[in-house]
Amino acid sequence: MSTEIPKTIKAIQVDKAGGPEVNVLREIPTPVPKDDELLIKVEWTGVNYIDNYFRSGLYPKQFPYTVGQDAVGIVVTLPKNTSTSSVKINIGDKVWTTAGNSFAEYLVAPRDRIALLPKEIDSKDGVSLATQGLTALYLLKESYPAKKGDWVLVRSAAGGVGLILTQIAKHFSVNVIATVSSESKVELVKQNGADHVLLSSDSSESNIKKILELTGGEGVHGVYDGVGKDTWEENFEIVRRKGTIVTYGNASGPVPEFSPLRLSAKALKVTRPTLFAIVKTQQEWDEYTSELVEITKKANIKYAVHKIYNFTAEDVAQAQRDISSRGTTGKLLIKVSSE
Ligand SMILES: NC(=O)c1ccc[n+]([C@@H]2O[C@H](COP(=O)([O-])OP(=O)(O)OC[C@H]3O[C@@H](n4cnc5c(N)ncnc54)[C@H](OP(=O)(O)O)[C@@H]3O)[C@@H](O)[C@H]2O)c1
Numbered sequence: 001m002s003t004e005i006p007k008t009i010k011a012i013q014v015d016k017a018g019g020p021e022v023n024v025l026r027e028i029p030t031p032v033p034k035d036d037e038l039l040i041k042v043e044w045t046g047v048n049y050i051d052n053y054f055r056s057g058l059y060p061k062q063f064p065y066t067v068g069q070d071a072v073g074i075v076v077t078l079p080k081n082t083s084t085s086s087v088k089i090n091i092g093d094k095v096w097t098t099a100g101n102s103f104a105e106y107l108v109a110p111r112d113r114i115a116l117l118p119k120e121i122d123s124k125d126g127v128s129l130a131t132q133g134l135t136a137l138y139l140l141k142e143s144y145p146a147k148k149g150d151w152v153l154v155r156s157a158a159g160g161v162g163l164i165l166t167q168i169a170k171h172f173s174v175n176v177i178a179t180v181s182s183e184s185k186v187e188l189v190k191q192n193g194a195d196h197v198l199l200s201s202d203s204s205e206s207n208i209k210k211i212l213e214l215t216g217g218e219g220v221h222g223v224y225d226g227v228g229k230d231t232w233e234e235n236f237e238i239v240r241r242k243g244t245i246v247t248y249g250n251a252s253g254p255v256p257e258f259s260p261l262r263l264s265a266k267a268l269k270v271t272r273p274t275l276f277a278i279v280k281t282q283q284e285w286d287e288y289t290s291e292l293v294e295i296t297k298k299a300n301i302k303y304a305v306h307k308i309y310n311f312t313a314e315d316v317a318q319a320q321r322d323i324s325s326r327g328t329t330g331k332l333l334i335k336v337s338s339e
Contacts, residue, residue, distance in 0.1 A: 005039065005076060006030055011104035012316050015064045017057030020317035023067060031101070033108040035080040040073040040095065040109055045102040046127040047309075047319045047332040048160070049226070049251055055320070058250065067316065068102030070130030071336075072123045075114075076106070083111045084282045087290075096126035098134065098275065103316065105336060112282040115289035120297060128164065128303035128331045129292055131275060135248070136165035137292050138278045140172060143271050144222030144244040148173040151215045153223040153238060155231055156251065157194055158185035158329040163304055165224060166192050171299040177211055177220065181326050188329055192302065200227075204234050211238045219243060229253035236262070244269040304330025311336045 008027045016022055033039050048069045053059040055067070075093045089095065094117045099109030117126045139161075140146050146169060154169065156162045157178030169176050170193035178194035180186060186197045196214055198207050212219060219240035225231055226249030235245045245268060247255055263270060279288045295301060306328040309315040319332045 005106070009105040010311070011066045011101070012068070012311075012313060013064045013066050014055055017055065017063075020055070020320040022055060023313045023316045023320070025311075025313040025316075028066070028104075030106055031104075031108045033077060033079065036083075036112075037108045037110050038075055038079055038089070038114060039077040040071065040097065040099075040107050040114075041076050042071045042073040042102060042105060042107055042336045043338070044073075044123055044127045045071045045334045045336055046130075046160075047316075047323050047334070048131050049249060049323060050131075052320055052324060053250065058254070066101035066104050066107075068104070068107075069100060070096070070098050070127055070132075071102035071107060072096045072117060072126035073107070073336075079111045081111070085111065085286055087116060087286060089114060089116065094123065094126075096130050098130045103311075103334065103336075112285050115285070115293070118293060118297075121293070122303075124305060124308075124331075124333055125296075125303040127333055128160065129289075129296065132160040132331065133164050133292050133296075133301075133303075134279055134288055135161050135275050136168055137288060137295070138273070138275065139165060139224050139246060139248060140168055140174075142278060143246040143248065143273050144224070146172055146174040146222060149175070150221040151175045151177065151219075151240075153211065153220045153225075154178045154194070155200070155223070155225045155227045156180065157189045157192075157197070159226070160331050161226060161249075163189070163192050163330055164301065166194050167299065167301050168295060169193075171295060171301075177214060179207070185329055188304070192304075200231075204237075208234065208237045215240065222246060224248065226250075227252050228255050232256065236266075236268070239266070239268060241266045242268070244271065246270075247272050248274075306330045306332050308333045308335055310334070 054061045222244045228250035230252035232255040
């Protein structure tokens with residue numbers, strides 16, 4: 001690997017809110033790390049649904065910005081400040097990160113967003129560990145802390161977060177009912193451990209009936225819902241007394257406003273977490289990343305890849321169209337540079 005740092009790099013940027021066509025590939029000055037940041041040469045990055053929320057304007061973002069939420073790459077420079085982390089990082093180490101601006105040949109990442117990628121884990125899989133893997137783990141540990149024998153509902157279980165969530169839930173000996181939108185996804189989700197798979201294209205009444213039957217009439221202890229608007233109402237029917245609705249995404253649009261009184265009949269809890277609010281400190285980062293790596297190795301978690309895209313504006317636009325099409329399973333990867 002050349003240690004020479006170029007003055008300019010290629011990056012995918014967005015200048016204004018719009019559809020996938022607003023992604024542009026351009027030459028920008030190489031970002032300069034602050035004292036607590038590292039410079040990473042990016043090998044792989046990947047598409048997350050949140051890229052659409054920023055690009056469309058649903059989530060506020062200052063334009064222009066460089067797209068991207070996670071990457072695997074090689075450490076090129078170290079931070080000047082001493083880190084509180086017990087994990088030592090050196091130049092040349094392969095790392096994974098949830099740092100932003102990852103659709104670029106180089107990115108700067110805060111020290112508390114960098115984890116070592118062990119040799120046993122494939123570089124491509126390291127991208128899935130980042131935003132999607134950490135999200136799956138925190139949802140199960142903190143948002144509704146699922147216990148052995150609990151029943152949970154995982155919506156859109158063939159997606160990036162969904163497939164990992166299903167596998168880790170099974171590792172925790174939790175009973176998983178999964179939903180997917182098409183027959184073609186059912187087998188994959190079963191192979192990843194789901195005990196029962198329902199089609200979201202079936203009627204809501206029929207799915208509510210099936211979920212209640214499977215759970216002895218009680219409903220699930222927790223529902224993990226990244227779909228948002230379309231499934232919001234159904235969640236109140238399928239969650240049991242004292243259960244938890246975890247709404248963590250807006251794939252179909254944001255959920256409507258509601259009164260807390262809505263929760264009283266079954267004494268429900270609703271939580272709306274984000275990765276960045278849950279895994280915030282260096283200690284939280286070190287604990288979550290090391291646990292995810294350990295679970296990956298111990299439970300042999302499979303990180304499915306939907307497709308590998310080129311590092312071009314056209315391919316990034318296509319990948320963002322694809323992830324919105326409901327036809328993808330697992331991770332959509334972008335190869336930025338060779339290993
Ligand atoms: N809060 C957090 O910390 C956090 C972190 C990461 C991701 N997320 C959220 O988690 C969810 C999954 O993210 P991901 O990146 O792993 O994406 P993904 O699940 O790979 O793709 C999105 C999936 O959403 C489902 N979907 C349901 N209704 C849809 C609609 N109207 N339009 C498009 N897709 C729809 C589709 O599966 P089916 O067709 O099978 O339903 C689709 O495959 C997203 O909502 C994302 O924002 C939240």
